[in-house]
Amino acid sequence: MVHSMTAFARVERAGNQGTLSWELRSVNHRYLEPHLRLPEAFRDLEIAVREALRQGISRGKVECTLRFCEVTSGKPLQVDRERAAQLVAAAETVASLIKQPAALNPLEVLAWPGVLVADAADPQALNQEAIELFNEALRELKAGRDREGSELARLINDRLDAMSEEVKTLRAQVPHMLGVQRQKILDRFADMQAELDPQRLEQEMVLLAQKSDVAEELDRLTTHVTEVRRVLKTGGAAGRRLDFLMQELNREANTLGSKAFDPRSTQAAVNLKVLIEQMREQVQNIE
16 A cells, blocks of 8 residues: 555643643655654653654654643642742842832732742653654554555556556557558659659658557556556555656657657557656655
8 A cells, every 4th residue: 555645633632731732744745854843841752753753654744743731720839939038038128229118919929920830740741641642643644644545546546547548549559550651651652653662662661660660668658557556556655666657657658759650649649648647746645
């Protein structure tokens, strides 16, 4: 099975200390390129997250965003006595410089940042919970990439079927088209009312045969189509190999077009190039 590089996953888990949520977004990219957005308290997770991505995904630009909403209601409040004492001492120092200072309000001291604190969350337990939740999100992301990869493989196989039909039809038409071209040469000589020079006629026929010999291109197109099917069936990180095969298919279709000597062969070459371009666009999203 081939895998798409485009997918989205979101997971959320509520616990005693708060609610954790991960959002993972992946799009196509030449290499694996992680972009992490972590709260400052979870920076220690960066190495583990990158390693998990490296183990699970080989290509794609992946944005990983972690959010944490801490539970504060119901937690016992604590006063940082040392910080409060420092604040009171500083206030008394300033008050000594004023003739009639106002009385110090305890609520104003409590409102000062860092004086009133809640129970500190357990960072180790939170980190463990966050990495477990990330692995769950990564599994969901990979499942999405697998589903889309299966659909991409189906679309590509449909176009491979159409290509095979074009090649088969053109191969069957070539002998008839050659006969038509041979007759046109004979008619041209007759219209000129010139005596047929066997040597000149033979040269014309050789040139026609050389120019119209597309058997090699048709054989290579068939071979490449078979190889694309094999790669799709084998699966894994197949994007780069498929991209190379698209280039080779396009090369053969171009050569076929340059040798076209009949409107039917010209149209076949155009149809093949359209199908190859459609496949190439889909291949850009395959891991």
